[in-house]
Amino acid sequence: MIALRNFVCGLFHPFRSREDGAVLTEALVAVPFVTLFAAGILEFGNIFWQRMQIDAGLRDAGRYMSRCRPRPDPEPTCEEMARKIAFYGTQASGTVLRVPGWGDDLDDITIIPLNTDGTIRVQTVHVYQSSPVFAWLGIDEITITSFHEERYIGW
Template sequence: MIAMRNIVCALFHHFRSSEDGAVLTEALVAVPFVTLFAAGVLEFGNIFWQRMQIDSGLRDAGRYMSRCRPRPDPTDPTCDETAKKLAFYGTQASGAALRVPGWGDNLADITIIPVDVNGTITVQTSHLYRSSPIFSWLGIDAITITSSHQERYIGW
C-alpha cells in the first residue's frame, strides 16, 4: 500500500512540475477564440465591401438618372432600366456578373424617386446580407444594408 502511495505521489509530482503539455493546453484554449475572432473580422470586412459596392452602384445609377432626358411617354422605362443595370452590374451589357451576390437579380431592389421640388433625384435600396453560419451561432440577427444617393438633375 505504501508503495502504491509513493507511486501515485511521484506521478502527481511529475505532472505538476512538468511543462511538457503546457503549450498544447494553451493552444487548445486559445485557438477557438482566435479562429472565431479571425472569422468575425473577415465577415465584417465582407459586409463593408458589399456596402461599398452598393454605394458605388447607387452613385452610378444616380449620375445616369441626373443626365437622362425625360421621355414623352411616361410608361417608357428605358432610363430606369438602364440606371438599374448600371447599379447592379456596373455595365449595360447583358451577361455581366452582379456587383453584390443576391442584389438586383430582378431589377426590383432599387427605388428611383424622380425629380422633386429641389431638383434632385434619389436612388435608394435595401439588401439583406447573406451571412455565414457564424452569425447565427453567435445569435446575431440578419443584417440589412440600406443606402441611398441623391444627385441634382442636370438633364441634356
C-alpha cells in the same frame, strides 16, 4: 469528494510536474478564440465591402439618371438602364452582379425621379447573406440601407 480530488490530481500529476504540456494546454484554450476573432474580422470586412459596392452602384445610377434624356418607346427607359448600371456596373445584362443577391430581379432599387428641389433620389435596402458563423453566434440578419441624391442636370 476527497477520493475524486485524489484521482484527478493523480491523473494530471505528470503534466503538473513538467512543462511539456503547457504549450498544448495554452493552444487548446487560445485557438478557438483566435479562430472566432479572425472569422469575425473577415465577415465584417465583407459587410463593409458590400456596403461600398452598393454605394458605388447607387452613385452610378444617380449620375446616369441626372443626365438621362427620355428615350423612345422601343428602347429601355432611363430607370431600367440606371438599375442595370447600379447592379451590374454596365448597361449590358448577363454580367456578374456587384453584390451577390442584390438586384437579381432589378426591383431592389427605388428611383424617385424628380423631387420638388430638382434632385433624383436612388435608394435600396439589402439583406446581407451572412456565413453560418453569424447564425451560430445568434446574430440576426444584417440589413444594409443606402441612398444617393443627385441634382438633375439634363442634356
